[in-house]
Amino acid sequence: MMDKRQKALLMFSGGQDSATCLAWALEQYDYVETVGFHYEQRHAIEMECRMTVLEKMRSLRPEWEAKLGQDKIIDLAALGAISDTSLTRDVEIIHNEQGLPSTFVPGRNLIFLNFAAALAYRRGITTLIGGMCQADFSGYPDCRIDTLNAQMQAISLGMDRAFTLETPLMNLSKAGAWSLAQELGGEAFVELILEQTHSCYMGEREVRHDWGYGCGQCPACDLRAKGWSEYSRGL
Ligand code: ZN
Numbered sequence: 001m002m003d004k005r006q007k008a009l010l011m012f013s014g015g016q017d018s019a020t021c022l023a024w025a026l027e028q029y030d031y032v033e034t035v036g037f038h039y040e041q042r043h044a045i046e047m048e049c050r051m052t053v054l055e056k057m058r059s060l061r062p063e064w065e066a067k068l069g070q071d072k073i074i075d076l077a078a079l080g081a082i083s084d085t086s087l088t089r090d091v092e093i094i095h096n097e098q099g100l101p102s103t104f105v106p107g108r109n110l111i112f113l114n115f116a117a118a119l120a121y122r123r124g125i126t127t128l129i130g131g132m133c134q135a136d137f138s139g140y141p142d143c144r145i146d147t148l149n150a151q152m153q154a155i156s157l158g159m160d161r162a163f164t165l166e167t168p169l170m171n172l173s174k175a176g177a178w179s180l181a182q183e184l185g186g187e188a189f190v191e192l193i194l195e196q197t198h199s200c201y202m203g204e205r206e207v208r209h210d211w212g213y214g215c216g217q218c219p220a221c222d223l224r225a226k227g228w229s230e231y232s233r234g235l
Contacts, residue, residue: 005030008127008166009120011112012036012071014050016197016212016224017131017169020177022057023184024168025129026064033069033123035116039108040080045205047073049198056192060185074115079108100139109142110151117155117163126163128152133169133177145170174227175235199224 010025012018012034025032036050058065109132116128132143141147148165156163169177182190193212198205200214200221207213211228214221 006127007031007033007069007123007125008129009033009035009116009123009125010129011116011131012050012054013131014046014053014197015131015199016181016193017133017177019053019057019193019197020181020184021129021131021168022053023064023181023189025166026057026061026067027184028166029067029127031067031069032129033125034071035119036071036073037076037079037112037115038073039076039105045203046198049196053192053196056196057189060188060192072119074119076111076115079105079111100141107142109140109148113148113151113155113165117159120163121159121161126161127166128163129166129168131169132167133172173230174223175230178227178231 006029008025008029008031010018010022010032012022013036022032022034034054036047038047041047054068054071058068109130113128113130116130120126120128130148132148134144145167148167152163152165168180172180178190178193181193185192195212197212198214199212201218202215202221204215204221205213207216209216209225210232211225214224216225
């Protein structure tokens with residue numbers, strides 16, 4: 001029997017962006033699976049948070065629970081082993097001569113997309129969803145729409161299957177992402193994101209700010225705090 005439900009596979013890290021994308025996916029599709037990647041991130045906290053976020057989203061809305069399929073974690077330790085970055089080593093966050101922060105993991109999104117597509121292929125899913133965002137991010141070249149379109153074309157050709165990638169946050173500001181979360185899941189979902197999702201590059205979860213947990217200093221905290229401040233002031 002053909003499964004005619006609209007299915008999608010979401011790349012889910014447990015951060016603010018992918019949690020918002022998950023709510024978006026659960027409103028758009030009949031069935032959504034999730035995939036996460038372990039690449040020897042310096043801080044295990046991100047992987048712990050992603051399980052909690054998944055669990056809390058299941059209990060937040062029965063209609064979300066009904067559509068949420070299995071979760072898979074793919075081990076990409078080899079990526080961590082060859083990456084000399086602030087996310088995979090105890091290296092200070094600095095900017096290189098191109099202006100890219102040392103939190104940039106070369107090839108990361110390109111590799112994630114390949115593995116996500118390979119998993120989707122096996123599951124009979126052709127729609128991938130990711131929280132990439134080019135409008136308000138640290139300038140990561142693998143978050144840009146041109147890069148992603150080229151990669152999806154290569155994947156579709158190489159697997160001889162027409163894959164599509166949905167990036168609902170691509171042109172949203174961080175404040176816009178909070179507004180979208182509010183639209184999709186109301187105050188309770190915004191609260192869930194504040195309390196449970198993790199963005200901080202330093203793995204800090206001791207101090208609770210009005211925008212959530214984090215060191216308050218790193219570029220990820222900076223973006224999150226700025227976005228929250230604009231969102232809560234209604235900008
Ligand atoms: Zn931080």
